[in-house]
Amino acid sequence: MRKRSILFITLLPLVSGLIGFAGLVDANDSTAKAAKASTTVDQLIKAKLDKLSIQPAICSDEAFVRRAYLDIIGTLPSAQEARDFLKDPDKAGKRARLINQLLDRPEYAEYWAMKWGDTLRIKAEFPVNLWPNAAQAYSRWVQASLAENKPYDRFARELLTSSGSNFRVGPVNFYRAMQDRSPSGIAATVALTMMGTRDDKWPEDRRAGLAAFFTQVGFKPTREWKEESVYWDPLGLNPWVADKAAPTTDEKKEVKEVKVPDAIKPVEAMFPDGTKVKVSPDQDPREVFANWLITAENPWFTNAIVNRVWSWLMGRGIVHEPDDIRPDNPPSNPELLTFLQRELVASDYDLKHLYRIILNSQAYQYSAGAKNASPEAIANFAFYPVRRLEAEVLLDAINKITGDSDLYTSPIPEPFTYIPPGSPAITIADGSITSPFLALFGRSARATGMENERDNKIMPAQWLHMLNSSHVQKKLETGPKLKAIIDSGKPTREIAEELYLTILSRFPTEAELTVIADYGVPKAPTGSPEPAPAAAPKPAPAPVAAAPKPAPAPAPAPAPVAAAPKPATAPAPVAAAPKPAPTPAPAPVAAAPKPAPAPAPAPVAAAPKPAPAPAPAPAAAAPKPAPAPAPAPAAAAPKPAPASTENSMNMMGASMDMQAKPAPAPAPAPAPAAAQTPVAAAPAPVAAALPVKKREQWLDITWALLNSKEFLFRH
Numbered sequence: 053m054r055k056r057s058i059l060f061i062t063l064l065p066l067v068s069g070l071i072g073f074a075g076l077v078d079a080n081d082s083t084a085k086a087a088k089a090s091t092t093v094d095q096l097i098k099a100k101l102d103k104l105s106i107q108p109a110i111c112s113d114e115a116f117v118r119r120a121y122l123d124i125i126g127t128l129p130s131a132q133e134a135r136d137f138l139k140d141p142d143k144a145g146k147r148a149r150l151i152n153q154l155l156d157r158p159e160y161a162e163y164w165a166m167k168w169g170d171t172l173r174i175k176a177e178f179p180v181n182l183w184p185n186a187a188q189a190y191s192r193w194v195q196a197s198l199a200e201n202k203p204y205d206r207f208a209r210e211l212l213t214s215s216g217s218n219f220r221v222g223p224v225n226f227y228r229a230m231q232d233r234s235p236s237g238i239a240a241t242v243a244l245t246m247m248g249t250r251d252d253k254w255p256e257d258r259r260a261g262l263a264a265f266f267t268q269v270g271f272k273p274t275r276e277w278k279e280e281s282v283y284w285d286p287l288g289l290n291p292w293v294a295d296k297a298a299p300t301t302d303e304k305k306e307v308k309e310v311k312v313p314d315a316i317k318p319v320e321a322m323f324p325d326g327t328k329v330k331v332s333p334d335q336d337p338r339e340v341f342a343n344w345l346i347t348a349e350n351p352w353f354t355n356a357i358v359n360r361v362w363s364w365l366m367g368r369g370i371v372h373e374p375d376d377i378r379p380d381n382p383p384s385n386p387e388l389l390t391f392l393q394r395e396l397v398a399s400d401y402d403l404k405h406l407y408r409i410i411l412n413s414q415a416y417q418y419s420a421g422a423k424n425a426s427p428e429a430i431a432n433f434a435f436y437p438v439r440r441l442e443a444e445v446l447l448d449a450i451n452k453i454t455g456d457s458d459l460y461t462s463p464i465p466e467p468f469t470y471i472p473p474g475s476p477a478i479t480i481a482d483g484s485i486t487s488p489f490l491a492l493f494g495r496s497a498r499a500t501g502m503e504n505e506r507d508n509k510i511m512p513a514q515w516l517h518m519l520n521s522s523h524v525q526k527k528l529e530t531g532p533k534l535k536a537i538i539d540s541g542k543p544t545r546e547i548a549e550e551l552y553l554t555i556l557s558r559f560p561t562e563a564e565l566t567v568i569a570d571y572g573v574p575k576a577p578t579g580s581p582e583p584a585p586a587a588a589p590k591p592a593p594a595p596v597a598a599a600p601k602p603a604p605a606p607a608p609a610p611a612p613v614a615a616a617p618k619p620a621t622a623p624a625p626v627a628a629a630p631k632p633a634p635t636p637a638p639a640p641v642a643a644a645p646k647p648a649p650a651p652a653p654a655p656v657a658a659a660p661k662p663a664p665a666p667a668p669a670p671a672a673a674a675p676k677p678a679p680a681p682a683p684a685p686a687a688a689a690p691k692p693a694p695a696s697t698e699n700s701m702n703m704m705g706a707s708m709d710m711q712a713k714p715a716p717a718p719a720p721a722p723a724p725a726a727a728q729t730p731v732a733a734a735p736a737p738v739a740a741a742l743p744v745k746k747r748e749q750w751l752d753i754t755w756a757l758l759n760s761k762e763f764l765f766r767h
Contacts, residue, residue, distance in 0.1 A: 083148055086408030089395050093413045096388045100432040108434050109419040113138055114558035115767060116147060116417060119436070121557070122766055123365055124154040124411070126163030126445045126478045128452055131553035138559070151411045155404055158199070159478075165195035166444060166478045167364060170506060171245060172211075173229040175483035175498040177464050183278040184462075184482060186218040186225050191481030193222025204357055204401040205346040208246055212342040215283040217274065224282040227269055231499070233292040239263040244501055246345060247324065248356030248377045254324075261322020265331075265341040268319070284336040286316050324352060354393040358406065359383075362392070363503070365410050367437035367766075368430065375503050384431040420767040439766045440508045443493035444477035450524065450758065451476075453554055454531025460485050492517060510764070518759050528751050528758075538750040544568070544743065547750065555757045572749045 101108065111119070117137045121129045129137070140146045154160060169191060173180050176187040197207050214223040227233065230241045239262040243251040251259050270285025271292050285291070316333035323329065323344050331337045345353050356377060363369035370383045383389045392406065399405040410416055420436045422429070429435070441449065451457055460471040462484045471485060480486075483498035493514055494507035518524055528534065537550050548568050552560040560568070745753075757763055 082405065082408065083152060083412075085399075086405060086412050087148065089391075089409040090413040092391060093388065093409060094415055096385060096391060097413075097415045097433055100385055101429075101434055104424070104426075104428055104432065104434070106424050106429055106432075106434045108414075109421070110414060110417050111419045111436065113146075115420065117150065118557035119766065120147075120150055120154060120411070122441065122445060124151070124163075124407070125157055125159035126166070126442075126448070127159050127476075128449045128554075129557050130452075131550055134553045134557040147417070148412055151408060155407060161195045161199035162476070162479050163445075164198050165191060165481075168194050168198070169481065169483065170496040170498055170503075171360075171501050172226065173483075173498045173501045174225075174481060175229070177462065177484040179231050179499050180229050180483075182218070182225055182229055184484075185278070186228065187482040187484070189219055189222045190225040190229065191222075198403075201402065201404050204396070204403050205353075206401075208346055208353070209342050212242070212246075212345070213336065213338050216281060218280050218282065219276070227282050228271075228280065230501075233269075233271065235263040235266045235269070236260075238266040238269065241501065242266075242341075243324070244375055246356065247352045248359055248371075248375050249324075249352075250376060250378075253378055258322060258324065258326065261328070262324060262341075264319055264321035265337040268337055284338070286333060286336075348397045351393060354396050355389060357403075358389060358392040358396055361403070361406055362410060365407070365416060366433060367439050368433070372431070373503055375501075436767065438761075440510050440764055441766060442506065442508060443490045443495040444480070446493060446764070447487075447489050448476045448478055449763075450527060453534060453754075453758070454527040455533025455535075456527040456531040458487050458489065460487050460490075462486075489517070489523065515759075518764070524755075524758070528754060534754060538747055538754075544745055547745075548753075551750075551754060551757065555754070556760075556762055568745070568753060569743060571753065572745065573743070 117129055117134055121127055121133075137146065137150060142149075172190070172194065174182065174187050174190050174194070176182050176184040182190065197210075210223045211226040214221055214226075216224050218225050218228055227238060230237055232238075232240070236259065239259065240251050243249050243254075243262065251262065268284055268286050268288070269292070270281075270283050270288075270290040272281045272283065272285075272290045273279070274281060318333055319331040319337050321329055321331060321337060321341075323341075329340065329344075331340050344350065348354075355371075359369045359371050359377065360374045363372075363374035370385055370389045371377050371381060372384070392409065395409060396402070396406050415433050416436070418434070418436050420438050422435045424434060430437070440446075447458060457474045458477070459473075460475070460477070460480055462482070463486075464484070471480065477487075477490060483496065486495065494509070494511075496506040499505065537547060537554065540547065540550075542550075545565065548560050548565060552558060552564075761767075
């Protein structure tokens with residue numbers, strides 16, 4: 053026994069290592085297979101683009117890391133995650149490695165459960181009326197299926213054939229999550245969800261033939277409030293009745309006589325391809341339909357899910373719209389659709405394999421900059437389409453950046469609608485639970501299950517909310533994570549880099565650092581009551597001496613008088629001065645210790661002895677006064693406002709162009725000029741020269757980045 057224990061202890065690390073190595077081999081094998089298939093995808097797409105003479109470009113690492121996080125897990129990368137990816141020297145393999153890491157994260161199942169929640173209409177209240185307990189059970193089943201990477205054919209079979217309580221068996225809610233639960237209503241929902249088609253364009257006999265498979269779906273209430281069992285009801289004892297009220301307690305206790313038919317007739321139905329079938333009485337018609345649907349030879353099923361996933365990742369289906377597959381709406385690339393369908397079947401309906409093929413393709417990694425935005429280029433995926441973030445993803449991104457959270461509630465107070473504080477919006481299972489932000493930004497109503505229910509187009513009210521709402525402003529001012537970044541005490545360049553990595557998942561450019569450096573710096577005064585001194589090219593500490601080339605007989609006054617236009621002779625400045633005094637007073641000019649702040653020209657007008665040239669001697673002595681009271685206030689620049697509206701809008705405009713433009717040259721103020729000079733340089737010395745920013749200025753910069761198209765849109 054002791055020897056066995058020793059052997060076990062000795063072998064355990066080796067066996068564990070082999071298991072780990074086997075897992076690594078499986079992961080590498082999946083990546084290799086996906087990469088090979090991705091090459092074929094690129095060849096099929098490039099063949100189309102070559103005919104259109106379009107040469108797409110591959111996106112940068114900065115664009116890819118943000119795109120991959122948002123598309124795979126619906127979450128922005130943290131600043132450290134973005135930094136690690138951008139600094140990874142493995143240019144060839146880091147993108148594929150990131151894709152595998154994201155597909156294995158728990159957020160993958162959470163985000164895609166939200167997407168499937170739209171398609172499967174998971175909503176407790178009107179108009180679907182699943183009830184909160186059922187909505188939670190349904191969503192948990194979907195999320196668990198995605199987390200374990202359940203094969204899609206088994207996923208669909210469980211939806212179509214499950215029976216049991218809507219509170220305890222999640223997939224049975226597929227038959228309850230629709231407004232019309234009659235056989236024809238179920239048939240329309242099945243066609244839309246499983247086959248990506250709308251049966252309202254079908255011939256009447258084919259619609260009736262599909263509805264026949266669902267004529268034996270029964271709905272039976274239980275003793276628990278709002279609980280309902282979905283089951284195979286060959287006798288037709290509990291069919292769905294429109295607007296049927298929930299049974300009362302007395303009705304539940306009442307035993308009704310049930311008339312059982314003498315014989316159960318077989319069900320005559322028709323598959324969507326026109327094939328007629330007769331279902332025997334001892335067989336659930338739902339299972340017969342499911343067996344036909346998920347066969348490898350049936351293109352309806354695989355084409356629908358391939359086209360739907362492609363649309364989710366690429367912004368447009370190979371057949372557009374993704375739930376409108378019909379003969380008169382052909383795919384833009386039939387060969388591509390067929391190839392992906394075969395790959396899915398060959399992988400035993402492994403959805404992650406399908407994701408890897410698409411995500412590793414060059415087509416997915418094309419740049420968002422469209423050189424040719426013609427309809428043909430769009431339909432053939434010549435570039436990555438720019439799309440606004442979904443409402444849930446956008447709100448989660450803002451909360452992740454600021455460290456804040458939102459309150460999500462249901463308009464109808466019912467049990468099991470409490471959402472713990474700090475929960476991401478993408479994890480909300482029930483479409484009835486919402487917030488004003490989610491409603492404003494086009495969250496899906498989950499009423500029909502159609503893709504166009506979710507509206508991601510930007511609207512004026514949405515811009516106004518981002519620009520000027522107390523909701524967003526409060527997050528900026530009180531968010532603990534943002535506060536920690538701004539108040540960290542780090543150098544300005546490091547704070548700017550942390551903000552850019554957190555919000556835009558990239559480092560700021562030198563041009564953007566210049567904009568940040570110039571933000572809040574005073575500009576040159578646009579006007580002055582005394583014209584000449586401010587216009588001097590190089591103002592010296594003694595502005596009187598810096599007067600521009602006075603005439604042979606300049607005025608004996610300080611700089612403002614010397615700069616009067618066209619000082620040809622000494623009497624001319626006296627004539628041009630405002631309100632010349634009739635009696636000159638030479639003594640005040642010679643002393644000049646206490647000039648009045650504004651009405652200084654009046655004493656100046658009284659020039660001493662308006663002789664041809666008495667001025668030179670006093671002019672030479674003018675620079676010596678130590679206080680130099682009058683010129684100093686004139687040369688001093690006004691104090692800058694910490695956060696002016698004009699500067700804020702300039703920052704926003706630079707950021708919304710996705711490339712900040714260099715700021716204009718700084719104003720030639722005497723004191724700050726030396727500190728501003730290095731800012732104009734692009735190399736590393738900029739880092740040491742960036743001026744320290746106030747908290748209000750950093751909040752303005754953050755506000756501008758949050759309102760940029762680069763943040764609000766996928767690209």
